[in-house]
Amino acid sequence: MDTSLKSTTFSGRSGISRTGLEARLLARPEGLPAPGDFEITEVAVPHPAAGQALVRNLFMSLDPGMLMLIAGESGLPMPRYELGEVMYGDAIGEVVASGDPSLVEGDLVMHRLGWREYAVAQAGLFRRVDRDAYPTPSTYLGFxxxxxxxxxxxxxxxxxxxxxxxxxxxxxxxxxxxxxxxxxxxxxxxxxxxxxxxxxxxxxxxxxxxxxxxxxxxxxxxxxxxxxxxxxxxxxxxxxxxxxxxxxxxxxxxxxxxxxxxxxxxxxxxxxxxxxxxxxxxxxxxxxxxxxDHLERAPEFGAQFRTWLREGAIVYDETVIDGLANAPQALLDLVNGAYTGKTVVRLGS
Ligand SMILES: NC(=O)c1ccc[n+]([C@@H]2O[C@H](COP(=O)([O-])OP(=O)(O)OC[C@H]3O[C@@H](n4cnc5c(N)ncnc54)[C@H](OP(=O)(O)O)[C@@H]3O)[C@@H](O)[C@H]2O)c1
Missing domain, CATH: 3.40.50.720 (NAD(P)-binding Rossmann-like Domain)
Known part of the structure; x- marks a missing residue:
């Protein structure tokens, strides 16, 4: 895949030395994008400041709607991807350091800072979820x-x-x-x-x-x-x-x-x-x-879904793609019909 890889090593004040990959959109293509329209870069991961948390992403969602954010179409309920900025999308990860009392190391959290291996942001942007609800955390990304x-x-x-x-x-x-x-x-x-x-x-x-x-x-x-x-x-x-x-x-x-x-x-x-x-x-x-527009339904649906899964009344299938570097091609493959069930990218384990 045509992606450029830059490497920087960071040593934070706390002594943490950590880098992670993140994906940016380089060009706004006419029609469907090509893998070369993305850049996957290795960057330094900062230590979280007061009020922030650092999350190691485990999985991110791939959604065909991302193609419209890439194209920059108007009239969408979400902001388009800006050229040169890290892309976003639903992800689930684990808190590895926290500068806020609302989150502690080891918490499993959902958020919108996908397309990167590590996310550092205000703690309020991460929503803690139950680690034991599903056999794998990726199920949280289902539709x-x-x-x-x-x-x-x-x-x-x-x-x-x-x-x-x-x-x-x-x-x-x-x-x-x-x-x-x-x-x-x-x-x-x-x-x-x-x-x-x-x-x-x-x-x-x-x-x-x-x-x-x-x-x-x-x-x-x-x-x-x-x-x-x-x-x-x-x-x-x-x-x-x-x-x-x-x-x-x-x-x-x-x-x-x-x-x-x-x-x-x-x-x-x-x-x-x-x-x-x-x-x-x-x-x-x-x-x-x-x-x-219907997030108030989430608790009701979550309870029902877990019951259906436990009773074997519903089948939940997913396709797992390994590694952020493979995500741009996988997004294209997704809309070309290559996969069944929910498609997620494994970013860490
Ligand atoms: N309203 C919302 O809140 C909301 C939330 C999430 C997703 N969505 C939207 O819901 C749709 C489905 O998303 P998803 O994540 O569930 O995708 P998906 O169905 O898992 O995957 C995309 C599928 O697109 C099919 N496809 C491509 N071109 C097609 C065409 N012309 N006609 C029929 N199928 C075609 C492919 O399968 P085949 O082999 O069957 O062609 C492929 O499997 C997308 O448009 C997405 O943006 C909306």
């Missing part, structure tokens, strides 16, 4: 809460609904399909980018039907899978899948717009629905949402 609020709040899921989920073998989609079933959906249908992934949905994840969206007209595949129509569409994609879902929706159907993979993966126009007459005729609801 179950996204799926949950999309279904419960944006789509107002009702028992007996037929639910269609796109990008269903991915982080959010895999959770959305399973949670829909656990919350009373009568039939759950998923789409994904290969026949193997479709088999994974009906096999391991327990979807009732699944199809490869490359396999002929999507609207035909969806009608075959949902002969009685769909009531809820959990949309990770936009584009042709959204058009097809609108056609196959039952009257008063509800669409939760979670993502825009069709656009993110090509970094171009979405090609979504133009004619909204069916939305009017069928009195459909299309509602965009972001998880950040």
């Amino acid at each position: 179950g809460l996204v799926a949950y609020v999309g279904l419960m709040d944006a789509a107002e899921l009702r028992p007996g609904d037929t639910v269609f989920v796109s990008s269903a073998a991915g982080a959010t989609g895999g959770m959305a399909g399973q949670i829909a079933r656990l919350k009373g959906a009568a039939r759950v249908i998923g789409s994904a980018g290969s026949r193997d992934k479709a088999a994974y949905l009906t096999g391991r994840l327990g979807f009732d039907a699944a199809f490869d969206y490359h396999d002929g007209p999507i609207v035909d595949r969806l009608r075959e899978a949902a002969p009685e129509g769909i009531d809820v569409y959990f949309d990770n994609v936009g584009g042709e899948q959204l058009r097809a879902a609108i056609e196959v929706m039952n009257p008063h159907g509800r669409i939760a717009v979670c993502g825009a993979l069709n656009r993110q993966s090509k970094a171009g126009p979405d090609g979504g629905p133009g004619d909204l007459l069916s939305v009017l005729g069928k009195r459909l609801t299309i509602r965009g949402f972001t998880m950040g």
